[in-house]
Structures are given as C-alpha cells and as structure tokens.
Amino acid sequence: MTLDPACLEYSRRHHGMDHDLYPYSSLFARPDVLWPGDKKIAVGVLVSLEWFPIVPGKAPFKAPGHMQTAYPDYRHYTSREYGTRVGFYRLLDAFAARSIRASIAVNAAIAERYPSIIADIIAAGHEIVAHSTDMDGTIDSTLPETEERAIIRAARDTLAAATGTVPCGWLSIARQQSWNTPRLLVEEGFAYACDWVNDELPYIQSTAAGPLVAVPFNHELSDRQIITVEQHSAESYVEQMQDACNWLAGEAQSRMLPLHVTPYIMGLPFRMAAFETLLDWLVARGDCAFLAGAELAAPFLQGLKP
C-alpha cells in the first residue's frame, strides 16, 4: 500500500499561517484595547434570530437546528418559531430591564415575514446584524460566487429596506464561509463579520477587496454549544460564563466576553431565570460594558484609518 504522494506534499509549510486571511498574532502580545468607559470587559451579546422553512431547500449543508423528521416536521418547525414569537420577547424584556444593548443577527426572512419584530428591535436600540436570507441560506466553497453574492446582497438589502440602515455586520449560518466570503463581504460594504472563533478580541482580516474586522463570538461559550451540544443545564451555563468572566477580569489587559444566545434555546421558561441571573451578575460587577458588534469592531476599524 502506498499513499498518494500528493498527501505528502507540504507546499504551504513555511513561516506564518497556511493562508493569507490574517497573520499569526498572540493575544498576549498586542497593545491593549480601550473600551468605552474604560471598562475591563466588553460583553458582546449576540442573539441569532432565525427562520427555518419547513421544506428545506437544497442548501450546501443543513443548518444546525433545521428540520429532522420526515415531512411535515411540525415539532422542529414550531419549536424554532416558539423562539421567535415567545423566547425572543423574553430576551428583549430582559435586555430592556437592564439597559443592555445587544446585536441581533437576523435572517432577512424574519424582516419579510414579521416586520413588527424589526420595529421592536429598532425601538429597543439594538444593532441588526445580517444573518443570511433564511436557514437555507448556508454558504460553503461549493456555492458559486454569484449565488453567494446574491445571498449576501439579498440579506443586506432586505434588512436595509426594513430598518432604514444598511447593516455593517455579518454572521454566516453555522459560521461557515467559502473561500470567497470575507472578500465578498467587503465588496458588499460590510465592516465586520462574526464567523471566526480563533481569538478573544476583534482583529483585522485581509481580503483582495480590503480589510474586514473579525469579531470573535467564540462558539464554545454559546448556548448552542454548552446547552444543546454538551447538554449542560442553564445553571451550569451561567456558572461557566461567570468562571469565564472572572478569569478574563484577572488578566492584565482588556478582554471581550461573548454571549451568543438563541431564542429557542435560552428563551425557554425554565432557562430564562438563570440567564437573567447572569445578566444581573454581569451588570453588578461594574467592570463590564455591553457593546454591540459595531462598537466592538470600532477600535479596530479606527486603527485602519490613515
């Protein structure tokens, strides 16, 4: 038996990364970032607001949370809708009660189907992040560039029309990109994306069309990972986020704590009290600034200006 010699070629084995998207950088070797109010920790709250067609399309891959059973999958279709109708409003109320500004990553289909939700988000002062078209709007490198660009434009333009503001932030479904995604996002006017989880502070990615800020919403700290994938309780989630916050607060430089939550996961009655406890705990610390994605990206965008 012999392995195809192509499996033993190391053409990108050289100093630095094996791609050109960003250079290597240790978190601990960078200049400190100054968050508004000189707070130690920037808490980025990101809510994914998703719409799953009950008839899944021929997407590059099936989004996490999508339909599971033979047609018609009432249980998953309606469980996801529960998050949008009920859970999301629990989250909105929880944020309002604590004057917390969040980023809401919205499928364009939400704006088309439920315009009042967009009005509620805007009235509350939250940022809207473009989150593809609907949960069939997945992207990977099998998707032709023209189709990917059409998805990005459709999401951007639908949300811009619904809100009166062109979104500057992007979140891909399941954070999955193609080789083209960062460049297409820059070409279509986006300033930052939330897909890359390789860091704990925003940093600059380079594309042929210009720079894009990567704002890392670490999936390891998301409710999807901790509660749905690892099957921990909401109380354990809270303890883990508190442990994370305490650790970050003890490090020398400013840090970012991502809170990525999903209405149909965290917005359930038996989990909400735990989540509200966490929000209260973070507010009471006094060293946390709740920043939307654009505010997290801002210090790094400024660094790009000549």
Added chain:
Amino acid sequence: MRVDEKDPGLYDFRPWRDRAPIRWPGGKTCAVWISPNLEYYEIDPPINPHRKSWPQIHPDVVGYGHRDYGNRVGHWRMADLMSKHGFPGSVSLSVALCQHIPEVVADAEARGWEFFSHGIYNTRYSYGMDEAQERAMIEDAIHTVREATGQTIRGWLAPALTHTPRTLDLIAEYGLTYTCDLYHDDQPGPVKVASGRLMSMPYSLEVNDHYGFFVYNMSPRDYADVLIRQFDRLAAEGEASGTVMCIPLHAYLIGQPHRIGAFEEVLRHIAADGRAWITTAGEIADHFLSTGAYAAAEADAARYGAGAEA
C-alpha cells in the same frame, strides 16, 4: 506487530497485582506528567482516502478557527498556569508548528519543556503510508525538532492517532524510547518491536481534555473533579508500586476562559498533595529504563505464559 493476527502481539500480559514494584524518586507514588498537544491543523490539507480532515467543505471555519485559537490564545494562558504551579510540559508536537508558529515552540522551549513527535500536521494521517513514506515522516520529525529546538525527540504519539502496522518498529529503530499510543496500563511497560527497545508511556484518552469535553460532555468543573479523582486514586495505589498519571491537554480546549479556572484547582491540588512526582515523559522513561524496571517488568510477564514467548 503481528499483522492480521487476532492478537497484534504488542506486549505481554501482566496483571495489576503481582508485579515488581516501581519506586519513583523521592518516595513519590505517582508520576504526573502533562502533555500539551501543540498542533497545527491545515486549512486545506490534501484528502487522505482513509480519513477526512474536516467535517465541512474547506475552509471549515469553526473547526480550523477553534484549533487556531489554541496557538493565538489558549497556549499562552495554559502555559503560564502550568509554570505558575511548577508543572513542565512534555509536548506532543505537530512538528510543522516549528515552521508556521515558531513563537509557540520557542515559548515552550524557554519554559524548559520537552518535545516528542505528534507527526507533521494533525491533518496528515499515517494510514496508507508505505515504509519509505513513513520513514520520511519520522525522519522529518526528528530533524525538524532538532533544528528548531536542539532537542532529540524520544517519544511518539501518532498524528491524530493514526498508525501503520510498522510504526512502533520504525520508531524503535530510529532510537525513540517510548510510545504514547498504547492505553493498556497505568504503569510503563515493555513493547515488542523488531529491533531496539521501546516502552509504553501511559498517556490517556479517558482523562484527555478532548474526551472529557466532547466525548463525555463534561462541564469544566466536572472535568477538574475527574482529574482530581484520577490523581487521588493513582497516588494511593502508587504506595505499593509507582503509578503514572498523564494529563493530555489541547490549548484550544483547556485554554478557554470558562475552563482554565477549574483546571487551576487541579494543578493546585496535585502540587500541594506531596505524593506527586511532577515530571516529564522523558524523565519517566529515563527512570524506567535505567533502574532495572524494564527488565523486572519483562520478568513479571515471563511468569504468565503464552504471550511471553512470542
């Protein structure tokens, strides 16, 4: 190994009781070594027909980014904590990290850590290699680590735990002294190879952070409790005959902010206990090979029949 036979013939049977006792230096009962896996995963590796590298079409942004977090963030956090509590690392190294991110390798070296090989990349697998190809990989690992750090590797943990039937014979022939790929014991022991002398170094899947978090779905504090219980038991049993506890880590997992604090309690517990020989894989191997323990283990095995004469 005995290719295609039901028993691969890797080692002889030796029951946990009735062994010549191992005595660690200073009267310690459990040799504790930490094995940070310092790895490089490629964003677009060639596809080995026997195993896929990434679940998603390349680039698998979350998979790749998660591993990259280990080198940008997790390593530094984990390494500082280990140094703070007096634990050296015995690094399971994707040797291409010496080229890609020499900062991480230099940091480990500056802390006095030792290196053994975990292949070229953790996205390249040994499956399907012919002998010349596998020799080239082993020689590459030896040369790359020597050039980058001055150290001569003495151990092997197969890249992504992928082997061929000849891996153990080859690493022994190249003068390596231990393998971390066999999980049959809580003490070192002889491994049967065609030439040279090879020992098994207890590593661990069961208390590996990857298994803890993603196979058993443990919370950070539950994983810490598991490590403490593992140590307490092995330290107690080691009163009769010294045991080995390895803590295999991945900076992209244990270096996460929600996990590292609970892990610090483990280091604090083991360091304060007094029964731990806090050491490296190389020192454990030296001790086992130089004090007659290797020969004593062979003599123990000789009392147990069939497997002994193979």
